[in-house]
Amino acid sequence: MKPLNISFRQMQAFVALAHAGSYRAAARELSLSQSTLSTTIQQIETALGVTLFDRTTRRVELTAVGRDLLRAATRILEDVAATLSDVRAVAEGRRGQVVVSSVYSFASWVLPRVIAEYSARFPNVAVKVLDFSSRGVQQSLLIGEADLGICGSHGLHEDLEFTHMAVDRYCALLPAGHALARRRRVTWRELLRQPFVALARGTQIREIVESALRPHEMAIRATHEATHSAVLAAMVERGLGVTALPETALRAMSLGELVFRPVVEPVIERDVGLLQRRGRSLSPVAQSFREELQRLVARDFPQ
DSSP states (O other), X not given: OOOOOOOHHHHHHHHHHHHHOSHHHHHHHHTOOHHHHHHHHHXXXXXXXXXXXXXXXXXXXXXXXXXXHHHHHHHHHHHHHHHHHHHHHHHTTSSEEEEEEEOHHIIIIIHHHHHHHHHHHOTTEEEEEEEOOHHHHHHHHHTTSOSEEEEESTTOOXXXXXXXXXXXXXXXXXXXXXXXXXXXXXXXXHHHTSOEEEEOTTSHHHHHHHHHHGGGTXXXXXXXXXXXXXXXXXXXXXXXXXXXXXXXXXXXXXXXXXXXXXXXXXXXXXXXXXXXXXXXXXXXHHHHHHHHHHHHHHHHSOO
16 A cells, blocks of 8 residues: 655645635644645545545535544644644653652752652652662762652762762760760760761762771771661660761651750761763753752752
């Protein structure tokens, strides 16, 4: 069977003439000459091998075949228009999905606030959050699972590009009745003299602390370890020791009878920022979310 070759513009011309019932009116609507419109309709009829309009001196009326085609053509044009509208919305960053991979502290405390404001502006954009360790955040970007990542700047893969957003200071987490909890700030030497529970070796938070303490001839000697900051908080609550975590991680938790205090001598901070795959452009939706995230973090976490 010979394939039909009817263009989108020809379909529009047919529908316009069917609704107008007059070559003059339809040609005016389409910004065409009457002769051009007439030729277009003849081309469609020739391609289909049917008569679509009965012509009189004053009007054109659809044939039975023409009425059947009108229903199908109208549906096709509406579907195409809706699809093009969706594509335009995606291109303009107003519709689609963005996947953000983040360390727990930002995923649970910062991102929900950002997403709430972003969704108020872009209600047709779905934001999917993946909660990972720093290494998991990097891996999700490298394999294309996430569009954007949020983690510290320590030990990043060379194929990832880091953009600073905030400085996250380390604080001591203590039972409210602990002697050190009465202080406005605590030194690392004072903290490390206590039974100390820590994140496991190999985690970014642990590596940052150990690197910062080494020049001061201090080291972590953990009585217990865990791989998640919430587990450390539970250990502190049970009296198993004290710990130190980034402030955003502590603010993300429900601390109950626990308190946190800044740790000094030295002051240890982690540089938290946005990650994306080096040399890979973002979709319009991901780019709009990135810009909104940077704006809101800069507003709420002035550095």
